[in-house]
Amino acid sequence: MTEKEKMLRGDWYVSLGEELFNERQHANEILFEYNSLHPKEVEKRMELLRGLFGESPEEFFIEQPFKCAYGYNIHWGEKSFANYNCTIIDSGRVTIGKNVMIGPNVNIFTANHALAIKDRMAGLEYADPVDIGDGVWIGGGTTINPGVKIGKNSVIGSGSVVTKSIPENVLAVGNPCRVIKKLDK
Structure with a gap:
């Protein structure tokens, strides 16, 4: 089983190998282009993200700059929005529901690292998915x-x-x- 297959299953894997490094580099290249585009080039920006993400709808919007680790583990919902400086470490699946609002400087992490220093230095990690339901609003500066x-x-x-x-x-x-308060439906 490859390290990528282990990662996608949620098993312990080594993140420092060539295959996963190359996939992160691929995402970085696409995001470099995305983040360098003129703000008026909205359709080109969305086209780049649609090609990178595992799933994306016709209508969604993410402000520049945006960063992610792989892209293909991100499943973005219809009419959902992320403000400036959103970072998603998508070693595991990240599901963003429909009509979600994500404030600026939000971080979403799926990667867990080993607690034992020996294992951590060997690059061992595992991924747990993040699921954000429809209609959620995440305030700026939040870490998930x-x-x-x-x-x-x-x-x-x-x-x-x-x-x-x-x-x-x-x-x-x-x-x-x-939780501090129940909201009316």
Whole structure:
């Protein structure tokens, strides 16, 4: 089994090998072009992302600059938006629902590294998927950690660090992020 196959299964894998390095480089090349395009070249920008992502709709928008690790693990929902400086480390699947709003400087991580220094130095990691439900609003400066699911229509307050899954229809804030209020449907 290749390291990529292990990564996609959520098993321990070595991220430093040639295959995964080349795939990250491919994504970096596409994103270099994307981030260098004139702001008026909206259709060209979206075309580049559609070619990079695992799934993308006709209508969505991501502001420049944008960064991701591989791209093919990102499944972006219809009419969803990400503001400036969104970073997605998509070693595992990242699902963005429909009508999601992502504020500036949001980080979404799926990669977990080994706790033992020996294993970490060997490049061992594993990926846990992130799932963001339809109608979610993620405030600017938020970090979403591996394995998190955010339920539909929930709001994550700016600057939050989301370490655990959040149910639907709630307002959650803080570090660590916690539910503070149920929202009307």
